[in-house]
Amino acid sequence: xxxxxxxxxxxxxxxxxxxxxxxxxxxxxxxxxxxxxxxxxxxxxxxxxxxxxxxxxxxxxxxxxxxxxxxxxxxxxxxxxxxxxxxxxxxxxxxxxxxxxxxxxxxxxxxxxxxxxxxxxxxxxxxxxxxxxxxxxxxxxxxxxxxxxxxxxxxxxxxxxxxxxxxxxxxxxxxxxxxxxxxxxxxxxxxxxxxxxxxxxxxxxxxxxxxxxxxxxxxxxxxxxxxxxxxxxxxx
Amino acid sequence: xxxxxxxxxxxxxxxxxxxxxxxxxxxxxxxxxxxxxxxxxxxxxxxxxxxxxxxxxxxxxxxxxxxxxxxxxxxxxxxxxxxxxxxxxxxxxxxxxxxxxxxxxxxxxxxxxxxxxxxxxxxxxxxxxxxxxxxxxxxxxxxxxxxxxxxxxxxxxxxxxxxxxxxxxxxxxxxxxxxxxxxxxxxxxxxxxxxxxxxxxxxxxxxxxxxxxxxxxxxxxxxxxxxxxxxxxxxxxxxxxxxxxxxxxxxxxxxxxxxx
Amino acid sequence: xxxxxxxxxxxxxxxxxxxxxxxxxxxxxxxxxxxxxxxxxxxxxxxx
Numbered sequence: 001x002x003x004x005x006x007x008x009x010x011x012x013x014x015x016x017x018x019x020x021x022x023x024x025x026x027x028x029x030x031x032x033x034x035x036x037x038x039x040x041x042x043x044x045x046x047x048x049x050x051x052x053x054x055x056x057x058x059x060x061x062x063x064x065x066x067x068x069x070x071x072x073x074x075x076x077x078x079x080x081x082x083x084x085x086x087x088x089x090x091x092x093x094x095x096x097x098x099x100x101x102x103x104x105x106x107x108x109x110x111x112x113x114x115x116x117x118x119x120x121x122x123x124x125x126x127x128x129x130x131x132x133x134x135x136x137x138x139x140x141x142x143x144x145x146x147x148x149x150x151x152x153x154x155x156x157x158x159x160x161x162x163x164x165x166x167x168x169x170x171x172x173x174x175x176x177x178x179x180x181x182x183x184x185x186x187x188x189x190x191x192x193x194x195x196x197x198x199x200x201x202x203x204x205x206x207x208x209x210x211x212x213x214x215x216x217x218x219x220x221x222x223x224x225x226x227x228x229x230x231x232x233x234x235x236x
Numbered sequence: 237x238x239x240x241x242x243x244x245x246x247x248x249x250x251x252x253x254x255x256x257x258x259x260x261x262x263x264x265x266x267x268x269x270x271x272x273x274x275x276x277x278x279x280x281x282x283x284x285x286x287x288x289x290x291x292x293x294x295x296x297x298x299x300x301x302x303x304x305x306x307x308x309x310x311x312x313x314x315x316x317x318x319x320x321x322x323x324x325x326x327x328x329x330x331x332x333x334x335x336x337x338x339x340x341x342x343x344x345x346x347x348x349x350x351x352x353x354x355x356x357x358x359x360x361x362x363x364x365x366x367x368x369x370x371x372x373x374x375x376x377x378x379x380x381x382x383x384x385x386x387x388x389x390x391x392x393x394x395x396x397x398x399x400x401x402x403x404x405x406x407x408x409x410x411x412x413x414x415x416x417x418x419x420x421x422x423x424x425x426x427x428x429x430x431x432x433x434x435x436x437x438x439x440x441x442x443x444x445x446x447x448x449x450x451x452x453x454x455x456x457x458x459x460x461x462x463x464x465x466x467x468x469x470x471x472x473x474x475x476x477x478x479x480x481x482x483x484x485x486x487x488x489x490x491x492x493x494x495x496x
Numbered sequence: 497x498x499x500x501x502x503x504x505x506x507x508x509x510x511x512x513x514x515x516x517x518x519x520x521x522x523x524x525x526x527x528x529x530x531x532x533x534x535x536x537x538x539x540x541x542x543x544x
Binding site: 086 | 246248251300301302303304307308351352353354435436437438439440442443460463464467468471
Binding site: 249252268273276283286287291295302310313333334337338339341342362368429 | 497498499500501502504505506507508509510511512513514515516518519520522523524527528530531534537538541
């Protein structure tokens with residue numbers, strides 16, 4: 001059935017059998033590689049030759065063949081045991097270039113990259129640290145202006161304080177004077193009060209002594225009776 | 237016409253032959269020890285590779301980050317530093333670290349340069365390498381004797397041995413101590429010589445296999461793959477032998493400095 | 497092994513020990529301190 005399918009033209013081939021697989025082979029194994037240009041594949045040997053253009057390639061090939069033939073036939077180069085070693089050594093070098101060189105290149109590149117990464121990382125870290133320090137220091141940028149302002153403010157403060165001290169002294173003086181005058185006033189007032197009190201006391205004493213005097217008592221009695229008669233006469 | 241008749245037998249030991257490039261001749265003194273030979277040429281090449289190629293050109297304009305090439309130097313530095321600190325440790329490891337590092341780098345580079353075809357193996361010359369190891373051993377012994385006096389000989393009595401076995405054990409320890417002088421150098425030299433000889437002999441065999449006919453040429457690529465595997469092994473041995481030399485040197489220094 | 501027992505002993509020893517001494521002086525005076533300085537400066541920068 002599958003052979004018949006293959007003998008038909010591709011456009012008329014039944015697509016059913018192409019989907020079935022006999023064995024569970026891994027899908028990636030069956031996948032085709034990237035389609036190589038068949039011309040490229042066919043000319044891979046030619047492109048491996050040294051030289052850039054077709055002319056130079058043929059020229060180099062022809063020259064090397066002619067040189068080899070000339071050297072061997074004129075016994076400039078004798079084929080001996082060491083020729084085999086030359087062949088094996090060039091085979092070894094070819095293997096080394098094909099397999100060992102990329103591996104070493106990757107290893108060396110990884111190592112160089114690792115070193116430069118470490119150095120670059122430490123450089124950026126250092127740059128950041130320096131930038132942070134610059135920032136922290138630049139906060140004190142206006143230090144001179146601030147000190148000037150502070151100085152002016154402190155000067156004003158000193159002046160004001162001096163003035164305040166002066167005023168305070170004046171106030172103290174005034175209040176002290178006031179208190180002294182007040183005390184004097186109080187003293188005068190108390191002295192007068194004392195005098196009045198004494199005066200009143202003497203008057204009262206005199207009056208009471210006079211009252212105890214009988215003549216005065218009669219006098220007072222007569223005067224008071226005359227007053228009461230006067231009052232009765234006015235009321236009537 | 238190709239000269240297929242070899243009138244001389246080419247021995248695989250020819251790769252270690254030393255030739256003179258520029259000789260020093262003097263009627264008064266024998267200055268032939270200063271002549272420029274293959275040995276001195278490759279010593280110069282090792283010097284240029286180590287100093288110029290690995291240390292001066294890779295520094296990436298003295299940047300702190302370093303370059304991909306310099307990562308390898310840093311990796312070697314870290315390895316040897318941790319090894320020396322672990323082996324010698326104590327108060328004096330810092331004094332001997334540059335020495336061990338120099339030995340490591342020199343033998344590492346010399347071995348790797350000798351792996352290139354048509355090159356020359358510096359560490360395959362027994363005389364040079366064994367004399368170097370003897371001098372290291374002698375230096376360690378003199379250091380130990382100078383620091384500890386006659387108590388240095390307590391090195392040969394391992395801790396915790398019953399008193400009856402002590403004379404026998406001292407003799408055995410003494411013998412193994414004297415063997416350190418040559419074993420350190422012989423190990424390195426023998427490994428390098430054996431490796432290079434093996435590769436060359438196998439190469440000759442495979443060449444004679446492949447040069448019979450075309451079909452043998454095609455089938456000869458299988459032993460060629462085997463030689464490729466052995467070449468990879470030789471690279472590993474080249475690196476490991478330098479590390480083994482360094483770690484044993486530090487171990488001998490630790491024995492001399494601290495007397496276990 | 498004839499090639500390893502030549503008449504070039506003294507030549508090998510001279511140039512070998514010369515190389516080792518020069519390397520030792522160069523490393524301990526210039527290259528190892530440079531690597532150490534690199535590590536110390538990395539540590540210093542990362543631990544500012």
